[in-house]
Amino acid sequence: METWSPISPARLATEFAAIARAYRRNHPNVALLLVDRYGNPVGNAEQFPCAPCGVGVARWRQLVEESLRWGEPYLDTCPEGHYLWAVPLTNNSELCGGVVAAFRRGGSQGTAQDSVRAVRAAAHELLEVVTSGNLANAALLRQNRQTAAFEASKAVAIHGLKERMYTSVREMYLREEAPLLAAIRARDRRAAREVLNRILVGVYAVGTQDLELLKAVVLEFIVVIYRAAVEAGGDPVEMLGLNYQSYLSLFRTEDEEHLAHWLVEHLERLMDCLELEPKRPPEARLQEAVRYMREHFDEDLGRDQVAALVGLSPSHFSRLLREHLDTTFRDLLNDMRLSRACELLTRSEMGLAQIAQEVGFADQSYFTKVFHKRLGATPKEYRISHGRRSL
Template identity: 25%
Template sequence: MNQGDQYQDKKLQWLEKLVGRNLLDKMLCSFSKSTGLKAILVDNKGNTLISTDHAIKDCNFCDMIKSDSNGAKKCQRSYARACTEASKYGEPYIFRCHAGLIMWAAPILLDEYVGSIICGQVLMWEPEDYFLEEIEEMVMGLNIDVAAVKWSAAQLEIMSSDRVQAAADLLFVVANQIMQSGMTVLAQRREITAQQARLAEEIQARKRVEIAMGTIESRIISSNSLDKEQELKSMVRNGEKEATAQLLDKLLVDIIAKNSNHIGTLKTRIMELVVIISRAAVDGGAELTEILKLNALFHQELLEITSPDELCLWAKNMLETFMNYLETNKNQKNLLAIQKAAEYIRKNYRNKLSIDDIAQAVYLSPCYVSRIFKQGLGCTLMEYLTQVRVEEAKTMLKNPKYNVMQVAEESGFEDPGYFTRVFKKLEGVTPSRFKQYAL
């Protein structure tokens, strides 16, 4: 294999790792079969990396041009120029090849890889004499049958400018899908690399500490890992997402530092963390049946992981899944508790109510129900109780058979003076003046 072939092979292998050969073949073949146009994937030097010959072959015209080595080189240079122009502007580039055919290129830009999908081999007008003469000039010097080439050119498909533009746009969509798939893999790789660097730095720092402080310090670190696991349970239970993620990284450092060469042991230790985190999630209010389903899913995923780097990223995503579920579940339960507290207040506003009474009714601590009520409705329990009582008072004040004293008592205010002060603060007028306006 010469140096040029090695370069092409290296480029193709790199692209296949990002996107996958099957996906590349499938997308190019789907485009070719749906449009009837041959599509090829080229690099920035015009080298063909993937071709859809098995789906759509070159036209006779192109076969004859490429049968000559100089003609094939000219085709490659046309592709390289089209790739450069398409990548320069980041959009489909419609061009005439060296032999005069209409083609177009859609750019693919993935990190260090620059390439394009090329397709076409059509005409946009009826071939006239001057065009055939122009072709004769273009192929001059090639060892081919000029008359046969001119005849083949006259048989080429003629496409309108609208169809050419539509095909170019569709090709651009295919190229963007390939880039999006590659970008997803690149982002994951970068995330793994970044986490690997962080963990490697922690591991090296830990090793230096162990060397400096000897066996005793190493035992202390082991003991600290148990403390960290207990701390992790507490943080998960309390829904402390950011702090929990940071602590998990430290635990992963502990685990990898001692088991870096034993992937099976690493998986076992991390599965122990899954159990610890899931139990803490249940303690934090998550549904046990849902947590057990997640555990089963995580166990299956864990079996398929083959490297410590993937394992660390997987552990991070596992924790995030648990924390998001716990947060969602807690929010739902909080909303239900707020609704029950509000309903209890509306039903019992005439009675003398305290925060303890309301908390007991919804089976939560006074401090917790006060906090979530304030967060959910923007007012305290007592403020909400006052608002309910004032709204009821307004309804009663509109009825002639009730005087202000009766209204105050019936709406839950024991002190008429306090009732008047609260009513005026919320409504801007005294109860007596409100009653005059209402009647």
């Protein structure tokens, strides 16, 4: 079995020299310090701006370790107000050292550099120099970033749950299914992650301790999201392969924590596959939107909601409606509702208020107004002229 062995100080110094040369082309007034995995300087630290401030080994070690933990540069300030940031150096997955940077306040880079935004940009550029030189494990850092983002978004979801409490797993499923599908169809990874975290928190919040029940709910979500991925342009054969592997690994999951990580991992893999596939043409999304409207016109639908469900921006959706159907969202929705209303007026004994509610109008007066404007007669007049007496 291969074991980890530390990188020698001489090798660290050689690699640091290459990093410093590359980085200082764009940031000549940023001081760099090489430290080992314990925060000890490798070389002379006397010229480092923060050395006289009392910042030393313990702080440098903390900066580097936190950078590895979060998967991105870790920013701080010294007692004199200098900006500090650090990035890790790794040997495979093991920390072997780090590069600490400091910006001398009042240097020639001026006020633009002396700002949080500029410092963040400089810090991320240092990380890019390190990873592009294969001096840090980019995959490990990316995984750590994803883990940190997951934990942060889970905390947000827990906080939001105070205003969004679920009374059952079924309620949670019904409430979150539509936004999750919309995020996948739009290939919006960030939105999908947010919904997924609400789902996980919601499942645990309802108080069930039955792991098999949780697996059943997760399995239902998996079926739905893979179907949405295919509708979003994913390769059905590839999606089916992922789906089959998902089932096998799901059944081997033994506790809630692994179940959560399993679901996050498979969502990420699915989004990776979608990013490699060409997007569906806008016309196909328009057809899907119209089909959805026909199936749900009796609900409280909005243009933005339907556009999100098929992965279109609201303005693009409106433009497609004008170009291909010569209509607006509101007119199309009202036409669908009125078409059904006409059927009910001539084929049923339902009252006008009941019909208005049945087809999706908030009240009878607005229903009558729209009906008269589009058809040139009131619902009562239409019913009489088509052979039904008003009730």
